[in-house]
Amino acid sequence: MNIFLVRLLTLCILATFVTCDPHAVPHKKVYNRKTKLVENAAGTPRGECPNDQYTGSGMVTSPNFPSNYGNGDSCAYFLTAPLGYVIQVQFITFTTEACCDFLYIYDGPSPIISPLLVRLAGSNLAKTVYSSSTRWMSMQFTSDQTNNMQGFQANFSSIDTAIPCNRDVVIAMDAHSTLGTEANYRKQIDFVSNTLVANWTVGPTGIQVGPTLYAQDEATEYFLNDAKSVADLQTIINGFRKQSINGQTLDSMEVAFELVTSGVDVPTNGAEAGWRLGVQRVLVMFLSFPPNNDADLQAAKVYTDKIISQGTTIVLVGLNSNVNVTQMIPLSSGPNFVFGVSDVSQLNAAFATSISSALCQIATQSN
Ligand SMILES: *[C@@H]1O[C@H](CO)[C@@H](O)[C@H](O)[C@H]1NC(C)=O
Ligand SMILES: *[C@@H]1O[C@H](CO)[C@@H](O)[C@H](O)[C@H]1NC(C)=O
Ligand SMILES: *[C@@H]1O[C@H](CO)[C@@H](O)[C@H](O)[C@H]1NC(C)=O
Secondary structure, three states: OOHHHHHHHHHHHHOOOOOOOHHHHHHHHHHHHHHHHHHHHHOOOOOOOOOOEEEEEEEOOOOOOOOOOOOOOOEEEEEEEOOEEEEEEEEEEEEEOOOOOEEEEOOOOOOOOOOOOEEEOEEEEOOEEOOOOOEEEEEEEEEOOOOOOOEEEEEEEOOOOOOOOOOOOEEEEOOOOOOOOOHEEEEEEEEHHHOOOOOOEEOOOOEEEEEEEEEOOHHHHHHHOOOOHHHHHHHHHHHHHHOOOOOOOOOOOOHHHHHHHHOOOOHHOOOOOOOOOOEEEEEEEEEEOOOOHHHHHHHHHHHHHHHHOOOEEEEEEOOOOOOOHHHHHOOOOHHHHEEOOHHHHHHHHHHHHHHHHHHHHHOOOOO
16 A cells, blocks of 8 residues: 555544545556656657658668667558568667567558567567568557667568468369370379479468369369468378379360369459468469360460459460460460470479479569
């Protein structure tokens, strides 16, 4: 019990007041303390917040840096990386009042709704690196009314930590007797499972992969967030391997893209299917060539144009003994995004590396 309260209670007793409310006293005390602090704050005014918007790479600092920050500071920082990248921030210096002056770092665009990555205070945090899991990071610096220190200086970069790169990818495999035999169909599946994705960092903070197997009348589609690891992904794709293609042939290229488009139509099924905001999207499509005729090619192109117009890159892997790569280009994101496979022996590690590097490119123009 504080002295003020004791004194008032004594007064109550002495004056024999019947109703004397001691709860009013702590309220009054809080008011007194506040008055004192405002006086204190007048000596050290608020720091001026630096810019709040940052992109790519650069530097963020506390208010007034390299001078001390102020009293009662509250500054927000919004950092944005290009599509497919994450923000990494590294502290060069960090010194704040350990009890009371905080830098909050959020894994996302908003200090209000994004998850808190870390709350920093004190010193000796230099060289520590923090990363966001998407293209956005935000920060909030707050100081109390006493003890100002130098604060912080940090550099930040937009970086790609995933192998082969941070993307949301649908890999669509052809369930038809594309390369002539059922054994070749299985080699396509084995290539994707054991070679193409084998050393990718699969999961919510790396490359997300939604495998799809399309047959004549239906497509089996997994969401992008179903596979949490490369082992999960391989289990799903190996499940495709067990399916029999029963000598089915594809009616038309139009049907193939119609089936696959339903899975990559982001505006229709974005959040549910696990597409992440701000991450570059890719469709890797294994498809037997040639089209039936020019009308079939044009009908298929209606679907691929729609996919590309939604910002999804199309990497096309054409399968057939006499595949014509030039003919494939209009259905893809460009000449650097098409591959012809005329023999299954081409499905090797070097070819996997070529596909991986294509899907990591940002398509600059649509076809
Ligand atoms: C910060 O700058 C140092 C020195 O230039 C550099 O080595 C480091 O990679 C940078 N870190 C970030 C996250 O930008
Ligand atoms: C390949 O396709 C292109 C474009 O459709 C065509 O002009 C060319 O003649 C084709 N080449 C062969 C060898 O069929
Ligand atoms: C796996 O990753 C290493 C290095 O990251 C690379 O050199 C190799 O080609 C990759 N293997 C495949 C099959 O992509």
